Amino acid sequence: MTPERDLIAEIYADGWSRIVAIMIRLTRDWSLAEECTQDAFARALHTWPTSGVPDQPLAWLTTTARRRAIDRMRRAATEAAKLKEVAAAVEPQPPPYVRDSQIPDERLELMFTCCHPSLNLDAQVALTLRSLAGMSTAEIARAFLVPERTMGQRLFRAKQKVAHAGIPFRVPPAHLLPERLPAVLHVLYLLFNAGYGDPQKTRLCAEAIRLARVLTAAMPDEPEALGVLALMLLHDARQTTRVDAAGALVLLADQDRTQWNAAQIAEGAALCERALRRRRAGPMQLQAAIAACHATAPTAADTDWAQIAGLYAHLASLHPGPVVELNRAVAVSMADGPEAALPLIEAVAASGRLDDYHLLHATRADLLRRTGRAAEAADSYRAALRLAPTEAERSFLRGRLADLPPQS
Numbered sequence: 297m298t299p300e301r302d303l304i305a306e307i308y309a310d311g312w313s314r315i316v317a318i319m320i321r322l323t324r325d326w327s328l329a330e331e332c333t334q335d336a337f338a339r340a341l342h343t344w345p346t347s348g349v350p351d352q353p354l355a356w357l358t359t360t361a362r363r364r365a366i367d368r369m370r371r372a373a374t375e376a377a378k379l380k381e382v383a384a385a386v387e388p389q390p391p392p393y394v395r396d397s398q399i400p401d402e403r404l405e406l407m408f409t410c411c412h413p414s415l416n417l418d419a420q421v422a423l424t425l426r427s428l429a430g431m432s433t434a435e436i437a438r439a440f441l442v443p444e445r446t447m448g449q450r451l452f453r454a455k456q457k458v459a460h461a462g463i464p465f466r467v468p469p470a471h472l473l474p475e476r477l478p479a480v481l482h483v484l485y486l487l488f489n490a491g492y493g494d495p496q497k498t499r500l501c502a503e504a505i506r507l508a509r510v511l512t513a514a515m516p517d518e519p520e521a522l523g524v525l526a527l528m529l530l531h532d533a534r535q536t537t538r539v540d541a542a543g544a545l546v547l548l549a550d551q552d553r554t555q556w557n558a559a560q561i562a563e564g565a566a567l568c569e570r571a572l573r574r575r576r577a578g579p580m581q582l583q584a585a586i587a588a589c590h591a592t593a594p595t596a597a598d599t600d601w602a603q604i605a606g607l608y609a610h611l612a613s614l615h616p617g618p619v620v621e622l623n624r625a626v627a628v629s630m631a632d633g634p635e636a637a638l639p640l641i642e643a644v645a646a647s648g649r650l651d652d653y654h655l656l657h658a659t660r661a662d663l664l665r666r667t668g669r670a671a672e673a674a675d676s677y678r679a680a681l682r683l684a685p686t687e688a689e690r691s692f693l694r695g696r697l698a699d700l701p702p703q704s
Contacts, residue, residue: 300344303353308337311354315361316427317406323365326427326455332368336361404480404507404514409467411479412458419454420479425486426451438685439486441619441653473515481524481580484508488528492535501532512567522571523580529564530587533557545692549596561591579615582607601631618649622656625663634666654683658693670700 312333319329336357350356410424418440425431425439437447468476484504491500508525515521537551568584586607593599608624621644629637641660650656661676677697684690 298345300349301341303349304337304340304344307353307357311357313403313406313427314354315358317409318358319361319365320427322362323369326423326458328365328368330427332361332365333357335364403503404510405467407480407483407507408473408476411476411483413475415454415457417479417482419450419457420476421482421486422447422451423454423458424479424483425490431487431490435490436486439489441650443652474518477515477518477520480511481520484511485524485527485580488531492531498535501528501535504528505532519571519574519576520578520580522567523578523582523584526564526567526571526584527580527587529560529567530584530591533560533564533591539688543688543691545688548590553595556591561588564588565592577610577614579611582611582614586611599630601627605631618644618647618656619653622650622653622659626659629663629666634663638663638667652683654680654685654689656680657683661696665696665700674700 315333315336316329319332320326323329323332339360340353340357344350407424410427411420415423422436422440425436426433431439433448433451434444436451437444440447442450484507487507488501488504491497491502491504505525505528508521508528512518512521512525534548534551534553534556537553537555538546540546564584565588568581568588571581572585586604589600589604589607605624605627608620608627612620612624621640625637625640625644628640638660641656641663644650644656645660657676657680661673661680664670664673664676674697677693677700681690681693681697684693
């Protein structure tokens with residue numbers, strides 16, 4: 297890549313959400329805002345390598361997107377009043393952004409703005425990830441475990457509802473922030489997961505953790521905010537040990553615990569305990585407690601799987617879903633043996649909701665392998681192999697498949 301392209305990629309990572317937000321305020325149209333922002337970056341890719349990088353790259357991109365939006369609006373306008381409004385909006389530079397809320401971070405503020413209660417939770421989260429995190433429809437679909445086409449339709453409907461219902465793009469007052477908090481926490485954790493395990497996207501993990509720190513400082517009495525920060529810190533503490541030098545996947549039980557970040561584990565565990573002491577346990581706190589059980593065990597053999605299974609059962613009662621049940625089955629298999637967990641796995645499989653989720657098939661394969669049902673395990677490993685999203689996971693599954701005893 298050229299230095300200009302490297303710079304554009306860096307600005308895209310950090311500036312996409314700011315430009316989209318300005319465009320949404322101008323156009324009140326989510327799709328148009330995204331398209332004009334994308335057009336601005338495309339124009340930069342075309343012109344900067346020959347004309348040079350402008351003195352203020354972000355301002356150049358913002359102005360380019362703004363002019364494109366105004367041009368599109370002008371062409372679409374049919375009433376004199378609209379034309380007058382558009383003409384009045386033309387300025388050489390966008391006005392400085394003035395924060396009028398108690399949220400001390402622009403990106404976090406925009407997340408609360410996008411998570412409007414008139415939209416359902418999934419729509420809030422998906423729209424925020426698309427517009428403010430710059431994630432593609434395909435990436436968001438993988439996060440939600442749905443086909444890309446389905447997610448595209450959800451995003452379209454959400455944008456249409458915003459446009460037709462006249463949902464205002466403004467930061468809610470302080471007393472309304474708690475009702476939007478669950479969606480914001482979901483966004484932060486999905487943002488973290490989008491970077492977790494992908495060396496090219498670790499910046500997303502760092503950004504999610506940074507925003508969670510800002511959030512806990514702004515809302516110190518919200519235990520779920522503490523929980524999401526604890527959860528991300530505990531996972532991030534062992535991120536560098538998840539693959540070996542050759543890029544092969546390393547299971548949790550086989551990771552070198554001496555290489556885990558002890559300071560992050562201590563902070564995450566303390567935050568989790570602080571949150572749980574408020575006796576308002578929520579999904580993020582329970583997931584953090586599970587992560588703490590893993591991270592604080594001196595060795596894999598010391599892991600309290602019975603406690604983890606109990607935490608998953610509690611989580612399932614608060615936040616039921618097939619992925620929670622899948623993880624509970626894994627914990628039960630470690631606490632009580634694979635035979636006890638197989639009925640739980642089969643119930644998840646029978647629901648059909650995780651047919652395209654490789655970890656369902658990989659988990660089922662592992663339980664079948666442990667019970668000596670090699671032929672059935674092989675079928676499930678092959679199903680997982682077809683669906684695995686990364687080469688590291690595919691390589692691991694190929695190794696497990698090759699290690700099965702010969703089938704009669």
